[in-house]
Amino acid sequence: xxxxxxxxxxxxxxxxxxxxxxxxxxxxxxxxxxxxxxxxxxxxxxxxxxxxxxxxxxxxxxxxxxxxxxxxxxxxxxxxxxxxxxxxxxxxxxxxxxxxxxxxxxxxxxxxxxxxxxxxxxxxxxxxxxxxxxxxxxxxxxxxxxxxxxxxxxxxxxxxxxxxxxxxxxxxxxxxxxxxxxxxxxxxxxxxxxxxxxxxxxxxxxxxxxxxxxxxxxxxxxxxxxxxxxxxxxxxxxxxxxxxxxxxxxxxxxxxxxxxxxxxxxxxxxxxxxxxxxxxxxxxxxxxxxxxxxxxxxxxxxxxxxxxxxxxxxxxxxxxxxxxxxxxxxxxxxxxxxxxxxxxxxxxxxxxxxxxxxxxxxxxxxxxxxxxxxxxxxxxxxxxxxxxxxxxxxxxxxxxxxxxxxxxxxxxxxxxxxxxxxxxxxxxxxxxxxxxxxxxxxxxxxxxxxxxxxxxxxxxxxxxxxxxxxxxxxxxxxxxxxxxxxxxxxxxxxxxxxxxxxxxxxxxxxxxxxxxxxxxxxxxxxxxxxxxxxxxxxxxxxxxxxxxxxxxxxxxxxxxxxxxxxxxxxxxxxxxx
Amino acid sequence: xxxxxxxxxxxxxxxxxxxxxxxxxxxxxxxxxxxxxxxxxxxxxxxxxxxxxxxxxxxxxxxxxxxxxxxxxxxxxxxxxxxxxxxxxxxxxxxxxxxxxxxxxxxxxxxxxxxxxxxxxxxxxxxxxxxxxxxxxxxxxxxxxxxxxxxxxxxxxxxxxxxxxxxxxxxxxxxxxxxxxxxxxxxxxxxxxxxxxxxxxxxxxxxxxxxxxxxxxxxxxxxxxxxxxxxxxxxxxxxxxxxxxxxxxxxxxxxxxxxxxxxxxxxxxxxxxxxxxxxxxxxxxxxxxxxxxxxxxxxxxxxxxxxxxxx
Numbered sequence: 001x002x003x004x005x006x007x008x009x010x011x012x013x014x015x016x017x018x019x020x021x022x023x024x025x026x027x028x029x030x031x032x033x034x035x036x037x038x039x040x041x042x043x044x045x046x047x048x049x050x051x052x053x054x055x056x057x058x059x060x061x062x063x064x065x066x067x068x069x070x071x072x073x074x075x076x077x078x079x080x081x082x083x084x085x086x087x088x089x090x091x092x093x094x095x096x097x098x099x100x101x102x103x104x105x106x107x108x109x110x111x112x113x114x115x116x117x118x119x120x121x122x123x124x125x126x127x128x129x130x131x132x133x134x135x136x137x138x139x140x141x142x143x144x145x146x147x148x149x150x151x152x153x154x155x156x157x158x159x160x161x162x163x164x165x166x167x168x169x170x171x172x173x174x175x176x177x178x179x180x181x182x183x184x185x186x187x188x189x190x191x192x193x194x195x196x197x198x199x200x201x202x203x204x205x206x207x208x209x210x211x212x213x214x215x216x217x218x219x220x221x222x223x224x225x226x227x228x229x230x231x232x233x234x235x236x237x238x239x240x241x242x243x244x245x246x247x248x249x250x251x252x253x254x255x256x257x258x259x260x261x262x263x264x265x266x267x268x269x270x271x272x273x274x275x276x277x278x279x280x281x282x283x284x285x286x287x288x289x290x291x292x293x294x295x296x297x298x299x300x301x302x303x304x305x306x307x308x309x310x311x312x313x314x315x316x317x318x319x320x321x322x323x324x325x326x327x328x329x330x331x332x333x334x335x336x337x338x339x340x341x342x343x344x345x346x347x348x349x350x351x352x353x354x355x356x357x358x359x360x361x362x363x364x365x366x367x368x369x370x371x372x373x374x375x376x377x378x379x380x381x382x383x384x385x386x387x388x389x390x391x392x393x394x395x396x397x398x399x400x401x402x403x404x405x406x407x408x409x410x411x412x413x414x415x416x417x418x419x420x421x422x423x424x425x426x427x428x429x430x431x432x433x434x435x436x437x438x439x440x441x442x443x444x445x446x447x448x449x450x451x452x453x454x455x456x457x458x459x460x461x462x463x464x465x466x467x468x469x470x471x472x473x474x475x476x477x478x479x480x481x482x483x484x485x486x487x488x489x490x491x492x493x494x495x496x497x498x499x500x501x502x503x504x505x506x507x508x509x510x511x512x513x514x515x516x517x518x519x520x521x522x523x524x525x526x527x528x529x530x531x532x533x534x535x536x537x538x539x540x541x542x543x544x545x546x547x548x549x550x551x552x553x554x555x556x557x558x559x560x561x562x563x564x565x566x567x568x569x570x571x572x573x574x575x576x577x
Numbered sequence: 578x579x580x581x582x583x584x585x586x587x588x589x590x591x592x593x594x595x596x597x598x599x600x601x602x603x604x605x606x607x608x609x610x611x612x613x614x615x616x617x618x619x620x621x622x623x624x625x626x627x628x629x630x631x632x633x634x635x636x637x638x639x640x641x642x643x644x645x646x647x648x649x650x651x652x653x654x655x656x657x658x659x660x661x662x663x664x665x666x667x668x669x670x671x672x673x674x675x676x677x678x679x680x681x682x683x684x685x686x687x688x689x690x691x692x693x694x695x696x697x698x699x700x701x702x703x704x705x706x707x708x709x710x711x712x713x714x715x716x717x718x719x720x721x722x723x724x725x726x727x728x729x730x731x732x733x734x735x736x737x738x739x740x741x742x743x744x745x746x747x748x749x750x751x752x753x754x755x756x757x758x759x760x761x762x763x764x765x766x767x768x769x770x771x772x773x774x775x776x777x778x779x780x781x782x783x784x785x786x787x788x789x790x791x792x793x794x795x796x797x798x799x800x801x802x803x804x805x806x807x808x809x810x811x812x813x814x815x816x817x818x819x820x821x822x823x824x825x826x827x828x829x830x831x832x833x834x835x836x837x838x839x840x841x842x843x844x845x846x847x848x849x850x851x852x853x854x855x856x857x858x859x860x861x862x863x864x865x866x867x868x869x870x871x872x873x874x875x876x877x878x879x880x881x882x883x884x885x886x887x888x
Contacts, residue, residue, distance in 0.1 A: 052706065095709065115665050382665055383703040392618065392697045399852030407846030411839050418835065451782050454855045457847055458862070461840030462793070468839065469800065472832040498803045501732045502796030508724040509792025513785060516717050518610075518710070521785045528789070 004552060011549040014432065014542050021435025024442055039442055040087075041106075042449035042523055045397055047390030048106040049114065050519060055099045056379040069099040071377045076101060079117050083108065087447075101380065104519065106447075111387050119380060124287030124371060125333040126318070127280035128325050132273035143269040150266040154218045154225035157264065161214060161227070169214065169229045169262055178224065179265035187262035191234070194257065204228050205261050224267040233259040280331050280338075283321050289314025291351075293371035295364045298356060304364035306355040306371070315351025323347040334367070396450055404457040408434065411464055419471050421560035425546045426467035426539070433463050433538040440530060452523035459531025462506070466539035469495040471562075478563050484551050492544055499540070503532050578823050582879035589876050592868075593759055596766020599773075605765070606772030608780035611711050613704035615663045618697045619675065620655035626679040626692045632656060635678035642667045650776075655697065662703050672696060714784045721791045722757065726750045729799065736806050748884055753798045756869070756877040760794045761787055764865040768857075777857055786861035793840070794869025797833045798877045804829045805878070822882045826874060837870040 043050060053076075060068045069092050077090040080103060089104040108114050135143070157176060161169060170186025177183040194206050200221045209215045209230040219226045235246035238254045249255045291309045298305050310318055321330060322344050331341040332355050340357045359367070411430065415423035437456065441448060448456075474491030482490060510532065513525030609616050621627045629649040636647040636658070644667075648659040663671060672694060679692040730750035764787065771777035804825040815821055844866070847859040 054703075097705070112665075112669065119665075382701070384706045385665075385699070385701050387696075387699040389695070389697040396852055396854045399850060400847075400855065403846045403849075403851035403855075406850050407843035410842040410846060414839060414842060450854055451785060451858065454847060454851070454858060457843055457851075458789075458840060461843030464839045465796070465836040468832050468835045472829075472835070476828075497732075498800045501729070501799045501803065504728055504732075505725050505795045505799065506789075506792040508728060509721050509788050512717050512720045512724065513788060516713055516720070517785065518781050521781050524782075524785050 007545065007548050007552060010545040014545050017542075018428075018432045018435060021432060021439045024439035025435050039438075040445040040447045041393065041397065042447045042452065042519075043104060043106040044386075044388055044450050045393035045448065045453075046107050047388055047393055048104070048108050049111045049388075050386040051103040051105070051115065051118070051382055052384040053101040053103070053119075053380040054383045055101060056381070057098050060378070065099065068378055069101070072380065073101055075376055076103060076118055076380075079120065080105065080114070083114055083117060100383070102519075107390075115382070119376070119382075120370065123333070123335050124290065126283050126285040126321060127331045127333055128283055128321060129328050130276035130278055130281040133276055134273040135271065140271055143271055147268040150268055151218065151220075151225050154227060154264075154266045158214075158216075158218055158227050163214060166212070166229065166231060166262070169227075169264075173262055173264045176266070177264040178267045179263065182263065187229075187264055188231075189261050189263060191258040191260045194259075198222065201226060201228070201263075205230060205259050206257070209261075220268075222270070224265050226266075227264040229262045231260045231262060233257060280333075283317065283330075285310075285314060285317040285321060287371060289317065290371060293368040295361070295368050296354065303356070304359045304361045305357075306359065306364050306368050308353045308355065308371075310351040310353070312351070315349070318351055318353060319347060319349050393450075397453070400450065400453045400457065404453075404460065407457055408460050411461060415464055415467070418562075419467075420562050421550065422467070422471045422474070422543075422547065422562070425543055425550070426464055426471070428546060429467065429538045429542045430460065430463055432542055433535055434460065436534055436538065437531060440534070441527075446526060446530070447523060448527070449519075449523040451521060452527040455524040455527040456531060459528060459535060462531065463535035463539055465502070466495075466499050466535060467543055469498055470539070470543065475562055478561060484561070485548070488544070488547050488551060492540065499536065503536055506532050578826050578875075579819050579879055579882055582875075582883070585875040585879060589759055589872065592763050592766070596762045596769070599766050599769045600762075603769045603773040605769055605779045606777060607707075608778035608783075609659070609662075609700060609702045609707070610780045611707050611714070613662050613702050613707035615658075615660045615668070615671075615699070615701040617658040617660070617671070617699050618652075618655060619658065619672075620695045620697065621675070621679055622693045622695070623683070623688060623690050625686065626683040626688060627656075627675070629656060631678065631682060632658065632675060635674055636660065636671065639674050642670050644671065655695075663701050668699060668701065710781060714781070717784065717788055718761075718791075721788050722754060725757070725791065725795050726754050729753050729795070729802075732799075733802065733806060736809065745885070748881060749802050752877050752881045752884065753795055753802070755880060756798055756872040757791050757795055759872050759876060760790055760865050760869040763868045764790060764861055767864050768861065771857075782855075782858045783861055786858050787865065789862060790865030790869060793866060794873065797837065797870055797873035800833060800836075801826055801829050801873055801878055802881070805881070818882055818885055822878050826878050830874065833870060833874055837866055840866060 055069055055072060057065050057068065073090055073092050077088075080088045080090055083105075087106050088108075089102075091102050093100040093102055103118060105111070105114055153176075157172065161172060164172075170188070173187030174183060177187050179187070182189055194202055196202075197205065198221045200219055204215050204219050205228060209228065211230055211232050213230055215228045215230075219228055235244050235249055235255055235257050236242060237244045238256060244255050246255075246257060249257060289310050291311045291314070293309070294307045296305050296307045297303065325344045326346060327344065329341045329343050331338045332353075333339070340355050342356070355367075408430065412427040415426045415430075417423070419426065437459070440446065441456075446452070470491045473495040474487045477487035477490040477494075478484070507529055510525045510529035514522055514529070517525055629651045632649045633647050636644045636649075642663075645661055650657040650659075658671075660671070676692065676694050679694065683690070683692050727750070730746045733746040733749040736745050736749065768777060768779060768783065772779065805822060808821045808825050808828075812821060841863060844859050844863045847855055848863065851859060
């Protein structure tokens, strides 16, 4: 092959490379490649979530830590895959303080659901009824003290009232009574029949007082101290609620006496054991002791039920719990809510239980599945997260794309005005560079984040740097009187050391970014380094082939190459080699 | 060129000192990547159902969960909300708080439409992660700087033979690094001012920009140094270093300017058409690379000359 043929062949290769790149850059990509050809956008552009979890290793022995983290990662990966997110990534990251698990979910729409699923820890607990809590001595003392004071108040008021009128009593009731139900009405309790109130109160109202009379003593009931005034009384027929003569009254008959009274209440505090704040108290039995859960059908009702089978320790605990709670309720809690609270009939041995509830079949299946999957091997918590909707990314991609095109046009205009014919060649190289890069991004594929795209756009400005260095050198050589061909060769070989050194310094930066950068910055480092490497190829090889190809065809006058005129006759010089 | 170097020295020192002073005075306005915290980007439809001050009030007066300081910024299309770091549960609570606030507001204002909150972005970074990123950023800076320094020293390792002096290559490397520190400190200084007066935040993309300034600015310096090396060999009988340095700078001036110009053209396109997301990233690069071009012509070569001359 003569040199002339060789250059022509190389020029053809370059053309083919450009065509190849164009084929893949065109949005759809060629059909014959059985693979979807598209740009892969990072989650900051496509929408999605980046979640960083910290693992709690405090309960794990040092030597087991990495395997515990790995097991947790596997469970999370299973759960993420179950979400049906494409291209999800779950990885572990060792830091100074411990292990982190990083979950990337590009394109996930329901991030909230995803987070819930990942951290899902079905907490199954068995609880028994809580016992009343006895009062402490101090509490007893202070309550007794309080009650004493209330009694004094009641007695003083009774004295003050003497045989006061009904109006006066009502007024005082409004002022002092602590019975919120009747206070507003002046202590009026309306007509009631015997047996409605507590016996102490009833006796006074029905037997110890007459109409229009204040009872002469303070009456103590479990509620507190009462002052009682009987207002009026009548008898009525229970059948039709009509007033009836009291003479017809008899034991067990339809005619009963009703009394209307007022009272003023001074509340006391009970000295009995307190009712517990929580109805349920924990037992040791929990989901930890579960061997497996399954779905069965209730033989009587046909409803789906969830069957539980405990391991040996669990069976023992369950037996103890049921033994001490015969005739009491035992509640089954899931995630802090009661799902069933059956009454224990007898001690249950053998370690199996069922959860009856109003489950539908899918609900029961889901519950059994969750219980079987159990908790994550390690407790995890989100330490950092990044969620972005798809709309935000879409406009950013469009804008970056526009900026890239404008930037490229500016660079092309600059290169052609400044370097003329070589400038055109640099522009062609730049175009080929862009096509190759986009093809690589699609085929490797490289996931593009916003900063990755910015890095790519910047690389357009950097790719021509190599051309600038070469062309400047060429001009120098031409001015020094070299032939065009020699000047091209010299330009390329002499500029090489600067090109190499400056590109390597950029690669050092890109390498550090890839090594230590956050996932989004890492993308920037990757696009940058690919850009640098490819630009060295296009700006050196592609430009050189094209330059020589043109130089061989005469290459125009000195003007086209940015110098006054060639000092030697280029054509003849070239034809000789 | 070397004649006026005292002016360049004063100019550069003033800029670097100024940057250090503003850095000490203002500090850096750290974004949530580094400081920890949460960032929401939301839109409210209809837009009248809330404004920045309202949202701030709804969040700051909330007791369950207690949120503390909220900074809300109207972006025209929506709102940027900055809070302390939130758990996933609190994240939901905050959205509910805004939803409630807007609903109540819409009712009292007599708006007919139902209020809808769309969350476009949410980031939350715990304080430990922030600390980690900070130290990582310093590590990255140190790695890039030392990587470049060693590489330059290695690339110019043969230059010592020409001047028959040991350690000449290290002078090249050290001067290149001084120029880089100059470029980076001025860029950081500008962002300290922007942070103070325009609330511009430093995030991990800013660190990427700074690292790229380091990797890219050194290119021009390398081109000049490369020429100095070549001229030292070519004119080995020329004893006046000043002539060689001056000639080298003059020889490479056009290409230094042109390489920077092409990247600046692209950066301008990103600044003006690239949208808000990459604006400050591009701005940091524009400043850093412009200063870097200046320093490789007017600072690096004179420094190399002065250091070498004294020997």
